[in-house]
Amino acid sequence: MTPPIIYASAGAAVLCLGLFGFLAARHVLRRILALNVMGSGVFMMLVALAARTDPPDPIPHALVLTGIVVAVCVTALALALLTRMCRDEGSALLPEDRDIE
């Protein structure tokens, strides 16, 4: 048990939780949160595996930095889409989820 292994395993768990939440949740805001959580899991695995050498491999760090910035762009756009859908259709669920109870 070393820190990289601990965080990489936690990252795999977080990735899976996020993926399941993204597939299973109905409220679109929760899906957006789940997508972010899933991304964080991927980042955790990347950075944890880069930390096995000392000094750590900087390339995954740069990749994750790019990923964080792209994730916030995606989140902002998705939230704007969600708010617009909610304004036009009065529901925060996707059309195919609305009639299922």
Place this chain on the structure above:
Amino acid sequence: MGPSEWLSMVMVSVGVFFFIAGSVGLIRLPDVLTRLHALTKADNVGLGFIVLGLSLQAGSLLELMKLLLLWPLALLASSCACYLVAEATLLQSRRGPGARRHVR
């Protein structure tokens, strides 16, 4: 270990004690305002002790300056945030428990 190291260890322990006290207060106290009070006061004092303890060990002048800048900033931010949350709570309760918050 020299006396300054002992002193900073003692200070850091006191700081951590305040953090734990703050969390216990957050769990045990009965209403929002008292919990807010416990959290803000205890965490600020705890952070202050930790900053003091670590500034005894600071390696450079720049690091020391950053550490001593950090605590007033944290104090200001968290006391203002505490006031704002308390104000929001009071506004909410004045409107009565059954009043629905609505956004125009």
Place this chain on the structure above:
Amino acid sequence: MTEFMFLMAAAVLGSVALGLWRVVRGPTRADAMMAAQLVGSGGVAVLLLLSHAMGRAHLVDVALVVVLLAAMVSVAFVRRLGPVRGDDGTE
């Protein structure tokens, strides 16, 4: 000394985890708003302790950023999810 600082950092992290119980439990939204303060000051304390324990002075920069951003998020909580002023005619 190093080990002591790691243990203290773990203790602060544990107290933050304790406080999170209240955030999840509620009952009011104000309880959850305190999370930004809790994790702000707790996170800063852990970062400072780690900065000393891991021997990396630049972690103090991360702590500074956390302080500033936690303040911004606290304000966002109150301004976006607190009660709207003037609704009851008292303001």
Place this chain on the structure above:
Amino acid sequence: MSGDTLVLDLVLAGLLVFLAWRLLTLSDLFKATVLFIVFGVLLSLAWVRLNAPDVALAEAAIGAGVTGALVLDALRRLDARGPADEAQPLRLNLPRLVGALLVMGLGAFLLWSVLSLPPGWRGLSSETAAAMPRSGVVNPVTASLLNFRGYDTLLEIAVLMLAVLGVWTLNAEPMPPAEPAGPILDVLVKALLPPMVVVAGYLLWAGGHAPGGAFQGAAVLAAGGILLHLARPFNVANRGVVRLVIGFGFAVFLLVGLTLATLGGRFLELPERHAGILILMIETAAMISIALTFVVLFVGNARDNAGRDTS
């Protein structure tokens, strides 16, 4: 590695997994959002433990700060149209059970692949270390972002511009009514804005030799803008000046690349002698653009203070 440090790592990793689970299963979306922000701050502690301070800075500023403010803002807009929560968010039925089993299989596969990696694998660290003297900076992450992987960063800034275009086009966010800021909030804004600007500038300058850089600085600067907007709502309309500033960073980056290409080099291949100053130039322009981009993503395209529909 002694046992004491392992305690911290185990607590932190466990807390992260717990938060991810709770924020997806709590019925109240408001609490889920709170836990999401907490998750971001604790994740930046994990980056610190993994020796990735650049990522920690970005996570604290962008992942927890800016994203958190964005989600809180969206939550308020949804709240106006009925309760934003679900009774039982992830109740298991047959399709979800199948999904859960598949995801668990994926998790087991990932875990197996992590544990079976050869221990001596060094990734690209030796190649990066060999190329560092020619990069113009000392911080390998900055060198990688602005020099070795210039294409990626150029397109990343383009993605930021596209997101702004999308938010403007959707025009989804009529501005909420301007609530008067109390005196305490005014004091807080006045006291916090100067340190935010100073810290942003410091991070930009430090990026060459220590953790920091354009993206982290921009996020802190944007946090200042968002704070100001929260206290006294202002308007960043879709006007010429705003578009110009948002495109500025991309334009400077592209111009540097094209100039180098016409002078006989290759596109975005920074010459060794001028790499340091070119990187600082690109980063300064990018920081200004990215900061305004984040503020615009938060403010949206509201032209009208009364909260009326502007479309």
